[in-house]
Structures are given as C-alpha cells and as structure tokens.
Amino acid sequence: MIHRLSTFLRHGGYLLVGSIFVLPLWWAFSSSLKPLAQIFHDTSPFNAHALLPFPLDPRAYLEIFRKGFGHALWNSFLVSFLSVTAGLVVNGCAGFAFAVLSFPGKNVLFALTVLTFLAPAEAIAVPLYTVVRNLGWLDTYAGLVVPGLANGITIFLFRQFFAQIPRELAEAARLDGAGWMTILWRIYVPLCKPAIISAGLLIFFFQWEAFLWPLIATRSERMRVVQVALAGFEQQHQTLWNELFAASVISSVIPLLILLPLQRYYLHLVVDSSIKG
Amino acid sequence: MKLKGSVPAAFVLLLPALICLAVFRLYPIALAAWGSFCQESFEEAGRIIFVGLQNYADVLGDPLFWKSLWVTLKLNAVINPIQVVLALLLTVMVNQRFRGIAFYRLLLFVPIGVSLPIACVIWRLMLDPQSGLINSLLGQIGIDKQRFLIDEHQALWSVMAIATWKGVSFWMIFLWAGLQAIPSELYEAARLDGATAATRFFYITLPLLKRTLLFVLVTDTSVNFLLFVPMFLLTRGGPSYSTNVLMYESYRSGFIYGEMGRALAIMMVLILLVSITVVIQFYCLRQKESS
Structure with a gap:
C-alpha cells in the first residue's frame, strides 16, 4: 500500500x-x-x-512553406552542420594541444583563449561586422560559420576532458612510435566520446539559436536562417500567430530530433561501462 | 617526462584555432577597446576623435549606468545559482530509473529545442496581462490577474523565469553527461555500506561532478551577464529601467542614440565584470577541490 x-x-x-x-x-x-x-x-x-x-x-504549416520557410530551415541546418564538424576539429585539436603537449607560452596562450569566450559575438558585434565586411563575407555562409568556429568555451571543455586521461597512455604510444595525430584519434577521441558529444551539442545549439549575428551579417532573403526568418514573421505578418507558432514548433522539434538519438547513446555508454566493470 | 616532437605538433594543432581567435575575437575586442576611447566629433559628422577616458568618466558619472549595473548584478546573483541548482536537481530526477522515466525525460528536455527568441515570443503571449494563458490559469485557482512583463516589480523576475525555463534543460544535458560518467559501482558500494540517498549525493555525485559543474556555472554566468534577447524582444529595458541590464544599455547607447563610444565603454566594463566573476568562481571551486 x-x-x-x-x-x-x-x-x-x-x-x-x-x-x-x-x-x-x-x-x-x-x-x-x-x-x-x-x-x-x-x-x-x-x-x-x-x-x-x-x-x-493545418493550413498554417502549408502557408509558411509557401512563404519560403523551408529555405531558412535548410540554411540553418547547413550552417549548424558546418559549424559542428569544423568546430569539433578546430577546437578538439587545440584542446588536445593544451591538455597533452608541452610547448613554450602554453599558459599565456591558454589564458588568452579562455578570455575570448568572455566576449562572444554579441558583445563585439560592431567591430566583428567591420572585420567580416572587409573579408567580403557579408551575406555568405562563410560569414555565418567561420567567425564562431574557434571558441574558448569549447577548447576549454576539450582541455578539461583530455586532461583527465592518464598521460602514461600517450607516453607509451609515443615510445611505440605513434604520431600525435594517431594518439589524438586512436586514444583520446574514443575515450572522450561524452566530451565530444557535449561539445558538438554546444556548438550546434549556439549556432541554431544564433539571432543577433545572423541578423546583422546577412541581408538577402536567400541567406536568412530560421531565427531571423521567425523575427521577420512577427514583423511582416503581425497578426498571423498560428503561422508564427507553426514555424516555432518546427524549428524547436528539429534540435530535439537531433538530441534524441544522442540520449540513446548516453544510455549505451552506461551499459558499456557496466559490462567492462 | 619530456616528449619529443611536442612543439611542432602543438603549432600545427593550435594554428587554425589561434588564427580564428585572433581575427574574429581578439582583433575585434581590440577594436572595441580602442573605440571606447573615441567619440564622434561634434564639429565634423562621421569623424572619430580620440577622447581618452572621457567615455568612462561620463559613464561612471551617469546614474542610469549605476542603475543598469545594479540590475545586471541583481539578475546574475539570482539567476545563476538558481539555474545551476535547479539543473542539478532535475538532472538527478532525470537520472532515476523506473517505469515511465523515458516519457518524463522527454518532457523535461523539450525546452532545449526552443530557441530563446522563440521562447520569448511564446512566453510574451502566455504572460499577456489580459488574454494570456497564465493569467487564465491563475484565474482558475482564484488568483488575480498579474501584470508580469509590464510591471516594474515583476518584469525582471518574469525575464528570469523565461530564461531559466529555457536554460535549465540545456545545462541538464551537460550535467547528465557528467553524471553518466560516474561509475555505477561507486553507488552500489555505497549502498552496500548503508549510505542514504543524501549521503550518496553529497559524497559521490557532487565531488565527481565538480568539473562539469564548474564548466556549467562559468558558461551559464557568461551567458547570463550578456543576456540580451528577452530585453530586446520583450521589455526594451523597461518598465522604468527595471530590466535595463548593461548589455541592453550598451545596445541602446550605440544603436538607438548613436553614441558608439559610450556603448563600447559600457561593453568593456561588462566584459571586465564577467571576467572578475568567472575568476572568482574558478578560484572558489579550485580551492574546494584541493581541500
């Protein structure tokens, strides 16, 4: 009872x-x-x-795709995908160097790297705009992806996790003649799957949700990402709440669909560790 | 032990990240810092002149700056501890195992998908004083209509509630990943020794989760100090400047009043503020780790 x-x-x-x-x-x-x-x-x-x-x-759903919401979805998807793949490589490599390798000036460089995450795109939007304009990247995918690629938070996250792995593993592999890339790819990456997934999610969500930077870095309808398109909905079609809601629901469900398989992956990790234990 | 080939490898591995950071972070920060010492000339529109510390002196002498600083500190003193503690408690909830837990996990993780701009739009309608869903629901249990976002005393709390609703499930993913990494044998051993759930939480979960917690706390703090979207979309810093955080004051100065020097000076103060807070957090948590 x-x-x-x-x-x-x-x-x-x-x-x-x-x-x-x-x-x-x-x-x-x-x-x-x-x-x-x-x-x-x-x-x-x-x-x-x-x-x-x-x-x-269901007319609101048909209506938003007629108004070009599909293309905004595609843009967001592409930009997020590029950011995650390139971001994992760039930040993972840097995190590995900071965690495992020894070289002169390491502490200064690491402090500088971490410091940069205190000034994200929002804080330096105006000067960043000038830089990207001078590169000729306004209104391009490069302008949306590249400025955010290297990220102090992600490098910090990778370093934190890579530092937990016993250095003896790397030293032993090194004595056996393995190159650093092999050590990173064969030893550190497999042992740090949760960190890699966390970092990937962090990059994906920051990029999928980015609002201020895409708003100022793109102009044409062709380059519009989901969050900017939604703000446009509110302004252009002021009273069409059902369409705004429909677009909101679609753009909220997509990240969840990406997260759900990873949730299963977390559970696999638990099963794996208990089998090994 | 000194490993051979460290330096060239480090150079190659770090180069892409360092170039990106230098071009898209450090250089713009330097531009912003320089801009905070400049003003547009009164005599000649568009000409930028160096004014030294003038912008900082103006800002520090402005009651509105101090009001914004106070709002920023109040918001962060409340929202960061609440978000981290709530995220931790909910992660422990989500980590339980019983029939039906998968369904509840799904419910708790739903806000992750909702971006902050979308969350703001939906919550604004739900918090509408006249026709909003929340006031209708409150009416069902006999509570008077609240003014929420348009009330001087409720607006900041409403913003915090929205940001927390949105933020907590996001931070839960990281804490949950950290929790999964704790070997289950530890809990089994503790259970065999007769440790209660509370003991297991304080002596196993918390210490082993410290790295993840530090990461979540630091990231969350930097996000919340720069919280901008709710003020931009919902309150415009009002009513009566009650939600006018430094981030929004900087935006107003630069983009509404065209005082870029003032905007950048405020931004520099804000970046300094975040740095100090994060260093303090690091220091305190490191301290505990070694003790």
Whole structure:
C-alpha cells in the first residue's frame, strides 16, 4: 500500500514538473493547428480547448512553406552542420594541444583563449561586422560559420576532458612510435566520446539559436536562417500567430530530433561501462 | 617526462584555432577597446576623435549606468545559482530509473529545442496581462490577474523565469553527461555500506561532478551577464529601467542614440565584470577541490 502511494506521488511530481516544462511549446503546438481567430478566444477566459488543437486546421504549416520557410530551415541546418564538424576539429585539436603537449607560452596562450569566450559575438558585434565586411563575407555562409568556429568555451571543455586521461597512455604510444595525430584519434577521441558529444551539442545549439549575428551579417532573403526568418514573421505578418507558432514548433522539434538519438547513446555508454566493470 | 616532437605538433594543432581567435575575437575586442576611447566629433559628422577616458568618466558619472549595473548584478546573483541548482536537481530526477522515466525525460528536455527568441515570443503571449494563458490559469485557482512583463516589480523576475525555463534543460544535458560518467559501482558500494540517498549525493555525485559543474556555472554566468534577447524582444529595458541590464544599455547607447563610444565603454566594463566573476568562481571551486 505504502509502495503504491509512493509510486503515485512520484509520478505526480514528475508529471507536474514535466508539464511546466512542456506547457509553452504544447500551447504553441495546439495553437499552430487552429484557425487564427480561435487562439485567444480559447485562453481568455480559460477553456480546456486552449490546450487542444481543435478545430483542427493545418493550413498554417502549408502557408509558411509557401512563404519560403523551408529555405531558412535548410540554411540553418547547413550552417549548424558546418559549424559542428569544423568546430569539433578546430577546437578538439587545440584542446588536445593544451591538455597533452608541452610547448613554450602554453599558459599565456591558454589564458588568452579562455578570455575570448568572455566576449562572444554579441558583445563585439560592431567591430566583428567591420572585420567580416572587409573579408567580403557579408551575406555568405562563410560569414555565418567561420567567425564562431574557434571558441574558448569549447577548447576549454576539450582541455578539461583530455586532461583527465592518464598521460602514461600517450607516453607509451609515443615510445611505440605513434604520431600525435594517431594518439589524438586512436586514444583520446574514443575515450572522450561524452566530451565530444557535449561539445558538438554546444556548438550546434549556439549556432541554431544564433539571432543577433545572423541578423546583422546577412541581408538577402536567400541567406536568412530560421531565427531571423521567425523575427521577420512577427514583423511582416503581425497578426498571423498560428503561422508564427507553426514555424516555432518546427524549428524547436528539429534540435530535439537531433538530441534524441544522442540520449540513446548516453544510455549505451552506461551499459558499456557496466559490462567492462 | 619530456616528449619529443611536442612543439611542432602543438603549432600545427593550435594554428587554425589561434588564427580564428585572433581575427574574429581578439582583433575585434581590440577594436572595441580602442573605440571606447573615441567619440564622434561634434564639429565634423562621421569623424572619430580620440577622447581618452572621457567615455568612462561620463559613464561612471551617469546614474542610469549605476542603475543598469545594479540590475545586471541583481539578475546574475539570482539567476545563476538558481539555474545551476535547479539543473542539478532535475538532472538527478532525470537520472532515476523506473517505469515511465523515458516519457518524463522527454518532457523535461523539450525546452532545449526552443530557441530563446522563440521562447520569448511564446512566453510574451502566455504572460499577456489580459488574454494570456497564465493569467487564465491563475484565474482558475482564484488568483488575480498579474501584470508580469509590464510591471516594474515583476518584469525582471518574469525575464528570469523565461530564461531559466529555457536554460535549465540545456545545462541538464551537460550535467547528465557528467553524471553518466560516474561509475555505477561507486553507488552500489555505497549502498552496500548503508549510505542514504543524501549521503550518496553529497559524497559521490557532487565531488565527481565538480568539473562539469564548474564548466556549467562559468558558461551559464557568461551567458547570463550578456543576456540580451528577452530585453530586446520583450521589455526594451523597461518598465522604468527595471530590466535595463548593461548589455541592453550598451545596445541602446550605440544603436538607438548613436553614441558608439559610450556603448563600447559600457561593453568593456561588462566584459571586465564577467571576467572578475568567472575568476572568482574558478578560484572558489579550485580551492574546494584541493581541500
């Protein structure tokens, strides 16, 4: 009896916390599937339909793709993908050098590197704009990807994790004649999968969510990313809340779809370590 | 032990990152720092002249700057501890194993997908004093309509709530990854020794999670000191400057009033502030690690 009560309480608690987390997006989802006039009619005064997609009307979804939202999605996807792949290589290599190798000026360089993450693109948007304009990269994918590639936070993260791996492994491999790239790729990368996934997620989310920099670094409709397109929705189609919600739901579900397989990967890690143990 | 070939390898491995950082971070920071000592000439529009510490003197003599500094510190003193502690508690919640946990995990991780601009738009509608969902729900349990974002005393708290809703699940991924890395044998051994859940948390989870926690705390702090989107999209720094953080004051000075020198001087103060805070956090957590 006590056991059943505690199970009941536990589910109640989880459900309460969970619904707070999910409520805004669920409401946006329900509202995106409604005719425009119905959305605020349902919330004030409150009626249970506010949280149900009823009467069902999927037109908002068709409408946003007619207005070119698909291309913004493609842009965001491409920019994020390029940033993650190139970013992992650039920052991973730097993190490895800081964690494992010894060379003159290491501490100064590392301090300088970490310092740069205190000034992200938002803080230095104006001078950064000047630099990118002089490179002729305004309104290009390079202008969206390259300025954020090397990142103090990511390098710091890699260094933290690489430093936890016993140096004896690298020293032994070195004595066996392995090159540093081999050591990085064959020893450090396999042992640091959680760090690599964390870093990849960090880069992906920062890039997928970036708003201020894409807003000022791109001008044409052709280069517009999702977050900027959404802001445009609000301004151009002021009252079309169902379309804004539809676009919000799509651009929120995509990162989750990328995260879910990785969640499975986390669980695999646990299984792996318990088998080895 | 001194390893052969360290220096050339380090050079090759570091080069791409250092070039990127130099061109897209350090050089712009230097430009910003230089700009904070300059002003547009009054006599000749568009001509930039060096004015020394004038911008800093102006800023430090401006009550609005001190008000913005106070708002920034208040926001960060509350939001950073709350986000990190909440993220930690929820990570422990998510890490439990029982039937149905996968479903709750899904619910708790949903805000990760929602970008801050989107979160702001949705929450603004939900917090609308007249027709918002939250006031309607509060009405169901007999609580009066609240003004939230348009109330001088509630706006900053509303912004914090929105940023926390959005931020906590994001930081949970990192803490969860850290938690997964703790060998389960430790917990089993502790359980066999009769350690309670609280003991296991304080003596195993916390110490072994310290690196991840430090990372989350430092990153979260730098993000929140530069929090800009909610003020930009929702409150415009108001009402009565109650959400006018330094980041927004800098934006207003530069982009609305065209005083770029003042904007950059404020930004320099802000960067200094973040650096000091992060160094203090590092120092305190390192200290504990060695003790």
